Amino acid sequence: MIKLESIVEKYQCRIYTTSIYDPMKEIRFGFCADLMSDALMIMNTVKETGILEDTLLITGLATNQSIRTAEMLDVEVVLLVRGKVPAPQVVTLAEESGIILIGTNLTMFQTSGLLYQEGVRGIPGHAST
């Protein structure tokens, strides 16, 4: 588990949704995808409650669809990688939807590796140890 403020500090993240940012938000799981079809398909297999709420969606897709996907799955935080910058309308949608949107210049692989070292794991049910 890692607190959001640690992710922001260690990976030099920009906080796009400042009005709803919660530094104490706990992240226990992570899921990486640029294809939202995959996120919807695989994250929808998680039946236990309380898992997806603590899952970080790590993506290079800086469009409304990343926010909508998170919203449908009850994921509360989206991390944009590879220095992707969301358009103002994406930030507005995230704030309206209550989705915390942050971004880092690190790649998806670097981000995932560092988070794994911190104890963040893949969502249950997909060979995540």
Added chain:
Amino acid sequence: MLARKHFDIQAGNYDEAGKAASEIKRTLKLEHCSKELIKRVSVASYEAEINIVIHSVGGFADCTIDDHAVYLQFVDHGPGIADIALAMTEGYSTASDESRLNGFGAGMGLSNIQKSADEMTLISDVNGTILKLKFHREGDDSHDSE
């Protein structure tokens, strides 16, 4: 009947795609549906809405909620699904490059909808497609989402 909602869905409008699903999710929360049911309905709604945005000339969605079930109907005005069995095959997709740039077109949408819903009916010809979904509310803890 507890609630009935209608949403128009525009073809090719990726900025608005997901708005109907978001409203359906909000409606289910107001009706105190369980979190588990809300997630299943939300994911199926979003996939179905995206399908209309990507593949059709436009259409609409209707959502009806009563004490027993959530009923969704997604209707578009063509050009229809040429081969439904093939479209249901995981990985098969006719999506455009534009839809892939928006994170869709993996060929998993209909399959994911089928897995999320309790009942599904899909009818299609060149004049359009009708997708009917039913989600049972049995065991739905009415206070779960409060």
